[in-house]
Amino acid sequence: MQLSTHTTPSGFLLPSIHSAPPFFTQQPNPATQAIVAEQWSKLILSYARFRNMFTLRVEDAEIPGGEWDEVLRNERINRRLLPAHLASLIADMVSKNLASYDPPNQTRSVLLWWRQPDEWAEVLYQWADSTGQMNTILTFYEILDPPVPSALSGIPITVLRRAVSILTKSQRAQIISVSDGEGVRFLSRNGK
Amino acid sequence: MSLKRYAKSVDGTIPVQALLYTDEDLLASQESVGIYDGPQKSAQHQAGSVYATTYRLFYIDTAHPRSRSFALDLSDVGRTDYYAGLLRSSSKVTLYLRARPKPETATSEHPIGSGTPQSNVTGAEDPVFDSWECEVCSYRNPPGLSPTAARICGLCGVPRSSVKPTSVFAKSSAAASYHLSSSLPSSSLNLPAFGAAAPSSQTSSPESTVDGKTDEEVACPACTFLNHPSLPACEICGTPLPRRPFAMRALHPPAKSAPTSRPITPMTDDDDDDDADSPDKRMIRLSFRKGGDKAFYNVLRRSLLGKAWEGGSSITKPVSAGAPLAKASDTARSGITGILQTVDDTKKTTENNMQDALQDLEALMIKWKDMVRLAQDLNERLTAASTSASGAPSAGDTGPAMITQAVEPEEATFIRSSLAQLGLQMNNTPVTLDMVRDERRWVEELAKELAGILQGQGKAQGMMRRRGIIGLDEVWGGWNRARGVALIPPATFLQVLPQLPSYTSPPIQMRTFQSSGLSVLHTPPYTRAAFASRMVSLLTLAGPKTTVDVAHEEELPIALVQEMVGEVEDAGEICRDESESGVSIPTVGAGRWASGEVRWWVNVFRGYVWDGHEFA
Numbered sequence: 001m002q003l004s005t006h007t008t009p010s011g012f013l014l015p016s017i018h019s020a021p022p023f024f025t026q027q028p029n030p031a032t033q034a035i036v037a038e039q040w041s042k043l044i045l046s047y048a049r050f051r052n053m054f055t056l057r058v059e060d061a062e063i064p065g066g067e068w069d070e071v072l073r074n075e076r077i078n079r080r081l082l083p084a085h086l087a088s089l090i091a092d093m094v095s096k097n098l099a100s101y102d103p104p105n106q107t108r109s110v111l112l113w114w115r116q117p118d119e120w121a122e123v124l125y126q127w128a129d130s131t132g133q134m135n136t137i138l139t140f141y142e143i144l145d146p147p148v149p150s151a152l153s154g155i156p157i158t159v160l161r162r163a164v165s166i167l168t169k170s171q172r173a174q175i176i177s178v179s180d181g182e183g184v185r186f187l188s189r190n191g192k
Numbered sequence: 193m194s195l196k197r198y199a200k201s202v203d204g205t206i207p208v209q210a211l212l213y214t215d216e217d218l219l220a221s222q223e224s225v226g227i228y229d230g231p232q233k234s235a236q237h238q239a240g241s242v243y244a245t246t247y248r249l250f251y252i253d254t255a256h257p258r259s260r261s262f263a264l265d266l267s268d269v270g271r272t273d274y275y276a277g278l279l280r281s282s283s284k285v286t287l288y289l290r291a292r293p294k295p296e297t298a299t300s301e302h303p304i305g306s307g308t309p310q311s312n313v314t315g316a317e318d319p320v321f322d323s324w325e326c327e328v329c330s331y332r333n334p335p336g337l338s339p340t341a342a343r344i345c346g347l348c349g350v351p352r353s354s355v356k357p358t359s360v361f362a363k364s365s366a367a368a369s370y371h372l373s374s375s376l377p378s379s380s381l382n383l384p385a386f387g388a389a390a391p392s393s394q395t396s397s398p399e400s401t402v403d404g405k406t407d408e409e410v411a412c413p414a415c416t417f418l419n420h421p422s423l424p425a426c427e428i429c430g431t432p433l434p435r436r437p438f439a440m441r442a443l444h445p446p447a448k449s450a451p452t453s454r455p456i457t458p459m460t461d462d463d464d465d466d467d468a469d470s471p472d473k474r475m476i477r478l479s480f481r482k483g484g485d486k487a488f489y490n491v492l493r494r495s496l497l498g499k500a501w502e503g504g505s506s507i508t509k510p511v512s513a514g515a516p517l518a519k520a521s522d523t524a525r526s527g528i529t530g531i532l533q534t535v536d537d538t539k540k541t542t543e544n545n546m547q548d549a550l551q552d553l554e555a556l557m558i559k560w561k562d563m564v565r566l567a568q569d570l571n572e573r574l575t576a577a578s579t580s581a582s583g584a585p586s587a588g589d590t591g592p593a594m595i596t597q598a599v600e601p602e603e604a605t606f607i608r609s610s611l612a613q614l615g616l617q618m619n620n621t622p623v624t625l626d627m628v629r630d631e632r633r634w635v636e637e638l639a640k641e642l643a644g645i646l647q648g649q650g651k652a653q654g655m656m657r658r659r660g661i662i663g664l665d666e667v668w669g670g671w672n673r674a675r676g677v678a679l680i681p682p683a684t685f686l687q688v689l690p691q692l693p694s695y696t697s698p699p700i701q702m703r704t705f706q707s708s709g710l711s712v713l714h715t716p717p718y719t720r721a722a723f724a725s726r727m728v729s730l731l732t733l734a735g736p737k738t739t740v741d742v743a744h745e746e747e748l749p750i751a752l753v754q755e756m757v758g759e760v761e762d763a764g765e766i767c768r769d770e771s772e773s774g775v776s777i778p779t780v781g782a783g784r785w786a787s788g789e790v791r792w793w794v795n796v797f798r799g800y801v802w803d804g805h806e807f808a
Binding site: 003018022039 | 485736761762764766768769770791794795796797798800802804805806807
């Protein structure tokens, strides 16, 4: 049976494995299941990046009509990802640092790291550099919702905070308390 | 009449062997015998079996064993006569009975007519039948001995002193103690019932004052449970209970299995007893309707001559019957000497028995060579016969072939297995441990035998001829069925299995499934790898399949296929698609996915490369 890729209405190219029914079953064989989990996390992260989404909840597999439907269900082969399977996939992703529980101390909802925190830090620093905002104090709000849309538009504040803290450690940013919250000042690398 | 006076009623539903005294031997029996009471036929005893023992003559009625059977003491028989029969008259044996000392109350005789002065109709206990303790050596003599043997202590030989003088008058207490010691409540409690219900013409005994308490309960004749008197049937087993009026007429003897059975003679014919007691009427005839008279008469005569009831010590010890070593007199058997002698006798008897037994073995040892030759000869003939029978079925009408066909395979098998059990080594017979001394060789021989059974020899079909895979349990059962004798224990069976591949072609190997522990024997096409590749190609060619589909394809049991598929899945060759992960609302046209079974797919994940969305 030849499997083929499929483009969703939103324009996302689903991999051919997505149209194989066994993909939606939790395989008892650990080696097989490892491949299944790897492909699923790749698919989830790609889709999240494509749709610029950051959270995935187990409930997304239970309730039809959500924003994850295109991935977690395949109406063409009448298969869907069972919540239990999704939960185990999420746990697998957390263990591989591809996601983290958010809020912490529960396992039903995760923050997806389709960019790793240090990648986010690079993106943030590049953005600050390219928009000429070095040595300027910026509030978090100004970063998350800039007048000109950027790669950082709409990212969760948790992601931003992690990126800033990474920059802080490498002496490229400084957290400054301002009157209405927190601010950050990016430092040029050759400044020090 | 004489029958009523001398015979004791017994319960014929109990096998005669159980009615015997401990030291009484059953000598002969004969069916289809009628009884003449004096010169006339006794109408109630016309069809039954007679049994001659060392002490008694039993008549067990065929139609009414419970009510019409009786026993007659041989000690009462004075002389016998034999009539060979003529034309239509059956041969007869006449027993002339001795006159008995007539007791004051002629209603009943004491069963033994011995020196015990108790002449009580309803004697609740019969002292000779009771278990009693010797006053000299305190040996507890068991009940069930014959009256003669019971008079003397079995260990020290001291005669039993006397009957308890109180037993007649203290009836209820005696009955109670009897109850405790003999565990036969039915007899002990029925008997006072007679006493109370039938005071009769007794002058001396006061048992009409028997206490009424025990009287109320009715013992079940089958299970001896004491039932409330108002119950018509036993509360425990449902057997109809004897009604008291019947019990009074004594048509129904108390139920018991030991010789403690106590005859109650009907007490209605005091008047005609005197006329009937004339010597020519004191006789009983046995009419042998269907022969067997001569043999029976001989046995009976020998038993009468033996006079076991006179208490020869050789007869009190049935084990030493025939051995003349214990012909000591009663006086020599008393005291410590007697005890020692008894022990010595027992020892000697045992020795004799052992020697007798070993003599057979010695004779066999002398003859063994001849036996072996004979056995080999027999086996060769059997083999030749079976081969000629199977080789030339067309010659079925010739003489030799008829003979070979007459030899049933079952009989041949039986002969061969008998030979094998004798330890005679031959071809085509089950291998036993005795045949091969060396255990390693034994295992190899067994493996050869098993290989033959599995794959068949010559034309015969083996167990695995049509199947490539077979459960271990089935193999074991089939093998032992084929062997018939000297069955192989599972441990040995498992020992043999590793040797099997070298004796089978194609090699048969054992394989154990991890998940269930099921073990199977299989041919090469059913190894893990071979089955996996066959299944993968099936899935590749024909698309996803359920386990049932695969079982159908392989023509194997579903459970077995499930095990094998499970192993293939463990190897990662296939992956599963559980239809329960279908979208909850079935869409139109998706029906073919809606079944509740697991579908097997080729492992589509192996070597899969991401072909989805790529970010620039």
